[in-house]
Amino acid sequence: MVVVVAQSLALLIPFSISSCHHHPTYRRLKKPIITCSSFSSNAWGWNVNRGKNRVTMVSGGSSGHQQQQQQRKRRKVVEHICFLKANKDLSDEQEKDMLDYLFTTQYQMPGILAISLGRISDKNVESFSHAVFMRFQRKEDLAKFYQNPFYSGVLKEHVIPYCHGLTNVDYESEVEDDLLPIFRKGEDFNTGLEFVLLITFSESAIDEPAKDALASLQALTEEHQSLIVQCTQGSNFNSSSEEYTHGVIIRFRSFDALEIFINSSEYKNVWSSKFQPIAKKTIAVNFSVEPVGTEIM
Numbered sequence: 001m002v003v004v005v006a007q008s009l010a011l012l013i014p015f016s017i018s019s020c021h022h023h024p025t026y027r028r029l030k031k032p033i034i035t036c037s038s039f040s041s042n043a044w045g046w047n048v049n050r051g052k053n054r055v056t057m058v059s060g061g062s063s064g065h066q067q068q069q070q071q072r073k074r075r076k077v078v079e080h081i082c083f084l085k086a087n088k089d090l091s092d093e094q095e096k097d098m099l100d101y102l103f104t105t106q107y108q109m110p111g112i113l114a115i116s117l118g119r120i121s122d123k124n125v126e127s128f129s130h131a132v133f134m135r136f137q138r139k140e141d142l143a144k145f146y147q148n149p150f151y152s153g154v155l156k157e158h159v160i161p162y163c164h165g166l167t168n169v170d171y172e173s174e175v176e177d178d179l180l181p182i183f184r185k186g187e188d189f190n191t192g193l194e195f196v197l198l199i200t201f202s203e204s205a206i207d208e209p210a211k212d213a214l215a216s217l218q219a220l221t222e223e224h225q226s227l228i229v230q231c232t233q234g235s236n237f238n239s240s241s242e243e244y245t246h247g248v249i250i251r252f253r254s255f256d257a258l259e260i261f262i263n264s265s266e267y268k269n270v271w272s273s274k275f276q277p278i279a280k281k282t283i284a285v286n287f288s289v290e291p292v293g294t295e296i297m
């Protein structure tokens with residue numbers, strides 16, 4: 001069983017190196033050797049047959065749209081967002097050093113199922129300059145990640161010297177229970193735009209109204225699969241940033257897809273009727289995700 005999963009993943013690799021940053025240096029990064037152990041030892045109980053079918057579908061180039069139309073089981077994941085405020089005098093070289101080290105943590109440390117990061121080019125109220133997104137299987141894996149000396153070392157040597165602020169928001173969410181959506185691999189995830197939203201709901205609205213707003217947004221993203229590959233959202237459990245009550249991450253297929261969605265009357269309605277009345281503060285940023293290369297290994 002394990003062997004089959006490993007083969008499936010090996011087949012996925014040529015389609016899956018979605019490093020995700022528009023900084024050209026990321027193309028230089030070596031492709032990871034994805035070993036079976038990091039995926040198989042955690043007893044996720046993959047549906048192996050479905051995994052195999054999916055691989056065939058991917059290599060045949062079928063669209064994500066078709067795949068997602070089928071109702072599928074969902075699986076819990078833990079999403080980690082880290083927003084950085086880089087110093088004004090950050091040089092290109094320093095930026096590259098910082099992002100390279102953050103990006104390669106996925107190959108040096110266990111538990112990171114998916115990662116994307118990039119530079120935020122527009123001005124935002126908090127002047128966040130860079131964003132990092134990582135996905136874990138369980139809260140325990142995220143806790144181990146925070147405590148891992150390798151990660152502390154990366155922060156100490158390659159991030160904190162270049163930054164004057166760091167905000168971590170973590171939440172639990174669900175994704176479709178299949179390899180590609182969980183690991184964010186495959187053609188659908190190779191390119192696109194990451195849209196990250198942090199929200200501070202007013203205390204009185206935390207229960208029903210906030211849940212309702214988020215459910216409406218989630219439903220809307222699921223109705224627009226031609227624009228959106230995946231959306232997760234949930235309530236922030238990191239006490240170091242409890243000011244932000246919720247996080248949302250939406251992977252758009254392109255910058256145009258983001259614009260079309262944000263401009264749509266459906267989104268504007270949901271935003272003005274459900275979010276605006278109860279959100280004390282929101283921060284929305286986006287960064288581009290670029291393929292690293294698609295040549296077969």
Ligand SMILES: *[C@@H]1O[C@H](CO)[C@@H](O)[C@H](O)[C@H]1NC(C)=O
Pocket residue numbers: 120121122258262284285286
């Ligand atoms: C996405 O980022 C661009 C800058 O790269 C900015 O101009 C645009 O307003 C952002 N869009 C949203 C919806 O936040």
Ligand SMILES: *[C@@H]1O[C@H](CO)[C@@H](O)[C@H](O)[C@H]1NC(C)=O
Pocket residue numbers: 142143146167168170237238239240
């Ligand atoms: C919250 O983030 C901090 C770093 O800012 C980390 O040390 C801590 O373990 C996180 N807490 C939880 C509950 O994840």
Ligand SMILES: *[C@@H]1O[C@H](CO)[C@@H](O)[C@H](O)[C@H]1NC(C)=O
Pocket residue numbers: 256259260263
């Ligand atoms: C979205 O709206 C803005 C401003 O209203 C406009 O400049 C832009 O062209 C629109 N984009 C799309 C894709 O409709």
